[in-house]
Amino acid sequence: MEAHIVSNAVVGVLLVGLAALVVGVRRSRLWSDAFREIWVRRRGAICVIALYLTVALLDSIAWVGGMADGKDAVARHQAQSLIDRLFVDSQERSYSAPLAAHEFYGGAPLERPGSHLLGTDLIGRDVFYLSLKGARVALLIGGLTSLLAIPLALLFGVPAGYFGGRLDDVVFFVMSTLASMPGLLLLIALIMVLGKSTLAICFALAVTGWVGFCRVARGETLKLRELEYVSAARALGVSESRILLRHILPNLMHLVIITFVLMFSGLVLSEAILSWLGIGVDGSWGQMIDQARNELSRDPVVWWNVAAAGAALFGLILSVNFVGDALRDTLDPRTIREAE
Amino acid sequence: MSALLEVEGLTTTFPGRDGPLPIVDGNDLRVERGEVLALVGESGCGKSMTALSLMRLVPKPGKIVAGRVMLGGRNLLELPVKEMRAVRGRRVAMIFQEPMTSLNPVIRVGDQVVEAIRLHESVSRSQARARCLELFGEVGIPDPEARLDAYPHQLSGGLKQRVMIAMALSARPDLLIADEPTTALDVTIQAQIVRLLQDLQRRTGMSILLITHDLGIVNELSDRVAVMYAGRIIEVGTRPEIFRAAAHPYTQGLLRSNPVLATRGERLPEIAGVVPSPESWSEACRFATRCSRRFEPCLGEVPTATFVGDGHWAACHALAGESSEGGEP
Amino acid sequence: MLAYLVRRLTYGVGVVFGVLLFLFVLFFTVTSPDDVARKALGERVPPAVIEQWKANHGYDQPLFPGPGAWTENMLFEHYRRMLTFDFGRSDADDTPIAQRIRSGMMPSLTLTLPLFGLSLLTAIPLALLVAFFRETYIDRLGVVISVLAMSVSILLYIIGAQYVVGRLLHWFPISGFDSDPQLIVRFLALPLLVGVLAGIGGDVRFYRTVFLEESNTDYVRTARAKGCGEGRIMARHVFRNSLIPLLTRIILAIPFLFMGSLLLESFFGIPGLGAITVDAIQGNDFSVLRTMVYIGSLLFVFGQIVTDLSYGLVDPRVRLE
Numbered sequence: 001m002e003a004h005i006v007s008n009a010v011v012g013v014l015l016v017g018l019a020a021l022v023v024g025v026r027r028s029r030l031w032s033d034a035f036r037e038i039w040v041r042r043r044g045a046i047c048v049i050a051l052y053l054t055v056a057l058l059d060s061i062a063w064v065g066g067m068a069d070g071k072d073a074v075a076r077h078q079a080q081s082l083i084d085r086l087f088v089d090s091q092e093r094s095y096s097a098p099l100a101a102h103e104f105y106g107g108a109p110l111e112r113p114g115s116h117l118l119g120t121d122l123i124g125r126d127v128f129y130l131s132l133k134g135a136r137v138a139l140l141i142g143g144l145t146s147l148l149a150i151p152l153a154l155l156f157g158v159p160a161g162y163f164g165g166r167l168d169d170v171v172f173f174v175m176s177t178l179a180s181m182p183g184l185l186l187l188i189a190l191i192m193v194l195g196k197s198t199l200a201i202c203f204a205l206a207v208t209g210w211v212g213f214c215r216v217a218r219g220e221t222l223k224l225r226e227l228e229y230v231s232a233a234r235a236l237g238v239s240e241s242r243i244l245l246r247h248i249l250p251n252l253m254h255l256v257i258i259t260f261v262l263m264f265s266g267l268v269l270s271e272a273i274l275s276w277l278g279i280g281v282d283g284s285w286g287q288m289i290d291q292a293r294n295e296l297s298r299d300p301v302v303w304w305n306v307a308a309a310g311a312a313l314f315g316l317i318l319s320v321n322f323v324g325d326a327l328r329d330t331l332d333p334r335t336i337r338e339a340e
Numbered sequence: 341m342s343a344l345l346e347v348e349g350l351t352t353t354f355p356g357r358d359g360p361l362p363i364v365d366g367n368d369l370r371v372e373r374g375e376v377l378a379l380v381g382e383s384g385c386g387k388s389m390t391a392l393s394l395m396r397l398v399p400k401p402g403k404i405v406a407g408r409v410m411l412g413g414r415n416l417l418e419l420p421v422k423e424m425r426a427v428r429g430r431r432v433a434m435i436f437q438e439p440m441t442s443l444n445p446v447i448r449v450g451d452q453v454v455e456a457i458r459l460h461e462s463v464s465r466s467q468a469r470a471r472c473l474e475l476f477g478e479v480g481i482p483d484p485e486a487r488l489d490a491y492p493h494q495l496s497g498g499l500k501q502r503v504m505i506a507m508a509l510s511a512r513p514d515l516l517i518a519d520e521p522t523t524a525l526d527v528t529i530q531a532q533i534v535r536l537l538q539d540l541q542r543r544t545g546m547s548i549l550l551i552t553h554d555l556g557i558v559n560e561l562s563d564r565v566a567v568m569y570a571g572r573i574i575e576v577g578t579r580p581e582i583f584r585a586a587a588h589p590y591t592q593g594l595l596r597s598n599p600v601l602a603t604r605g606e607r608l609p610e611i612a613g614v615v616p617s618p619e620s621w622s623e624a625c626r627f628a629t630r631c632s633r634r635f636e637p638c639l640g641e642v643p644t645a646t647f648v649g650d651g652h653w654a655a656c657h658a659l660a661g662e663s664s665e666g667g668e669p
Numbered sequence: 670m671l672a673y674l675v676r677r678l679t680y681g682v683g684v685v686f687g688v689l690l691f692l693f694v695l696f697f698t699v700t701s702p703d704d705v706a707r708k709a710l711g712e713r714v715p716p717a718v719i720e721q722w723k724a725n726h727g728y729d730q731p732l733f734p735g736p737g738a739w740t741e742n743m744l745f746e747h748y749r750r751m752l753t754f755d756f757g758r759s760d761a762d763d764t765p766i767a768q769r770i771r772s773g774m775m776p777s778l779t780l781t782l783p784l785f786g787l788s789l790l791t792a793i794p795l796a797l798l799v800a801f802f803r804e805t806y807i808d809r810l811g812v813v814i815s816v817l818a819m820s821v822s823i824l825l826y827i828i829g830a831q832y833v834v835g836r837l838l839h840w841f842p843i844s845g846f847d848s849d850p851q852l853i854v855r856f857l858a859l860p861l862l863v864g865v866l867a868g869i870g871g872d873v874r875f876y877r878t879v880f881l882e883e884s885n886t887d888y889v890r891t892a893r894a895k896g897c898g899e900g901r902i903m904a905r906h907v908f909r910n911s912l913i914p915l916l917t918r919i920i921l922a923i924p925f926l927f928m929g930s931l932l933l934e935s936f937f938g939i940p941g942l943g944a945i946t947v948d949a950i951q952g953n954d955f956s957v958l959r960t961m962v963y964i965g966s967l968l969f970v971f972g973q974i975v976t977d978l979s980y981g982l983v984d985p986r987v988r989l990e
Contacts, residue, residue, distance in 0.1 A: 178691075180685075180966040181969070182966070182969070185928075185962045188946075188950055194699070265820070269823075276824050278951060296828060296831075296832050301832075310825045313822055314821055317821075
């Protein structure tokens with residue numbers, strides 16, 4: 001199957017999942033109250049995240065054909081996303097400053113003068129276009145990795161905490177082993193061995209990232225196991241798997257959400273570091289910043305590329321961090337203030 | 341002789357969804373010298389916050405917004421922070437519900453008491469230690485010499501509470517605020533602590549403000565009783581008056597539902613419903629929603645105090661109606 | 670105590686064996702020595718050349734133990750070499766790895782030790798200050814600034830500092846290293862600045878949470894009730910209890926000081942272990958990379974044992990049994 005069809009399908013599935021989540025949250029008094037509070041506290045940050053999400057979604061829906069007969073003949077026969085279609089024929093030959101009419105070095109006239117909001121890069125690509133496309137890459141890295149790491153952590157952490165014994169020993173040993181290797185080095189080693197595809201990088205990030213949450217999930221399960229209603233369920237003869245699914249897992253959901261959000265920003269920042277080391281994901285903001293090493297030493301300086309990528313990265317991470325903070329304050333019982 | 345502590349219109353608020361919530365709502369309270377005043381109510385009614393407000397120890401984001409707390413001719417609420425610190429522990433001391441967590445886990449208990457002594461008296465470390473030993477003996481800690489160097493986790497709950505009491509007594513305060521001092525302890529230990537408090541009060545002549553929801557302890561220890569409901573004190577009277585002739589429907593319900601005081605063999609009556617949460621506290625009588633004697637005015641305005649005996653009053657519209665019909669002053 | 674130490678050490682050895690197994694799977698089975706040879710020599714070399722390369726680099730034995738080869742196999746060799754610190758030669762340029770590590774250790778430490786000290790000395794007082802003013806605007810401002818600082822990628826700090834301080838203001842050299850102590854200070858200024866800036870947001874926020882958690886405890890309320898001043902409470906009651914979570918973070922960071930900083934070293938031209946690792950990444954030098962991972966986890970396991978022992982010193986509730 002063509003890549004863009006898979007991508008469209010994934011977007012569809014994600015949207016359906018999101019809708020189901022919203023319905024679920026609205027049904028539950030506890031969750032809808034919590035989210036209303038976060039909405040009130042972090043309206044701005046949530047709107048910014050929604051903006052990034054929208055851009056990423058628009059860049060994920062792609063199809064072939066339907067392009068006007070432009071200069072770029074190849075593009076007509078490839079799948080083009082909505083974002084791609086907005087920037088058709090925006091290619092120049094080299095650097096140009098934001099909204100400039102001429103090339104930055106040499107001063108040759110541009111194909112489309114004044115149309116490049118954030119200028120163009122070394123090979124003449126529109127920087128605004130590249131920055132928008134980075135949103136999809138960032139969300140893909142954060143989302144895909146979390147989707148791998150969190151279930152993995154639950155799969156190992158919850159049974160280990162619940163059943164204890166030999167199983168717990170094994171899981172705990174595996175966690176100690178993975179945690180003892182320096183995170184960044186392990187990440188690099190995995191990527192070098194597994195290759196530099198997006199999936200491999202996300203997998204490597206997941207392998208290094210799941211241990212932290214696994215430890216939390218295990219600890220919380222240990223606590224929940226001792227609670228009276230779990231003992232009561234066990235005394236009533238409810239099966240172990242049912243207790244795990246009905247009583248333990250739902251009580252870990254708030255930790256899952258907090259972890260997801262807090263992990264997300266860490267992952268996107270890690271990818272930027274990997275890009276810097278030359279093993280990042282293609283098209284990420286990290287790669288744009290990586291290029292800036294040479295651009296800032298040019299004379300006169302090419303600043304718009306790094307500024308655009310840096311601002312885009314900062315905006316996403318900052319809003320996610322703010323929302324993550326609010327989520328932790330609201331959902332984590334340890335910080336809930338006592339009324340009396 | 342004037343009262344030791346006189347509280348007027350004390351109001352403490354916590355931020356809520358729609359503005360500040362008065363967890364302690366304009367309360368008056370008087371503690372005489374040498375008496376034990378019990379402040380009674382269900383959990384969540386603001387008893388502990390009242391106590392902490394007196395000490396100006398309301399946890400953030402709570403705030404004392406109005407009132408006066410007069411002790412020895414000075415308003416504690418207006419004292420500079422430094423002078424207030426000299427009051428804490430020295431004039432007014434406090435013990436808490438949770439002896440398990442109220443002592444610093446990484447400091448030896450003797451050192452914690454020594455710290456309390458040396459905060460208020462300029463004595464040498466060894467003098468303070470000797471005094472601490474004395475105090476340990478007074479509060480009935482067996483083998484006090486060895487306990488001085490123990491860490492809190494090495495002591496039982498009852499012993500920890502005794503250490504807390506020793507610490508509270510270290511500067512010979514005029515008033516001891518005991519916030520649920522026995523709730524977290526085993527029943528047998530509870531009785532011991534109650535007896536100890538009683539004994540110490542008689543020996544030193546200090547006043548005690550006893551905060552509790554346990555009517556058994558109130559009956560044993562207190563001289564007078566103040567009953568609190570949803571942020572407000574709704575009835576005050578001497579212990580015999582309250583237990584014999586409670587006037588407020590809430591106090592009556594509270595007494596009826598107590599197993600110790602109930603008639604054997606009968607089903608224990610209960611007060612219908614639950615304490616409303618601060619968000620839904622009304623500007624009328626807050627007990628109205630659960631009250632069997634509710635009538636028109638109860639939902640409209642705040643009931644004022646009606647005297648029903650010597651130093652015995654209750655805030656209830658039904659009482660106000662009776663007394664005006666009867667033509668009493 | 671002794672029994673505890675023995676048990677703890679045994680577990681640590683177990684973890685190191687686990688790490689070595691993981692590294693073997695990664696670097697010998699997922700990527701076989703043949704793959705490594707091809708990466709070093711190119712895709713289209715005759716098998717004989719590959720065999721020759723493998724023999725030169727000590728990869729010429731069967732991977733797993735079999736009859737008659739219980740010790741003559743890569744798995745055994747891998748464990749033997751690593752455990753005896755016989756790291757062999759680099760896959761890429763044939764230099765002895767042990768020698769490179771020895772030469773890289775000092776430059777790394779000259780960067781990381783001051784960085785570590787400076788970070789602690791700035792972050793902990795700032796966090797105490799912010800925690801002292803909890804629930805005021807100073808606190809809220811402190812948290813917002815921390816989150817802002819955390820949200821900037823370290824890459825931007827590096828680029829920004831190098832551009833502004835090094836190129837516009839000409840205060841310090843942009844990169845380089847020297848063994849002359851007087852010059853070192855000038856070369857280290859910029860990476861130290863970047864390192865402290867990049868870490869301070871997260872550090873202040875972490876320490877603030879720890880201090881706040883301790884200042885909301887019942888025993889702090891007791892201390893206030895007996896008339897303790899806020900300063901004394903912070904210094905005597907809160908700080909002493911905070912030592913337990915603080916120690917975990919601090920002691921566990923110490924082993925990594927030896928490993929250097931990948932980004933700072935490679936970018937500012939400091940020839941430490943971090944820079945060596947980055948070279949290894951760029952040169953597909955698997956042998957150096959796996960040695961670095963191994964040394965890192967050795968140091969981590971050691972640090973963890975020290976941390977556990979230190980709990981017994983600061984927390985009277987902990988008994989090492």
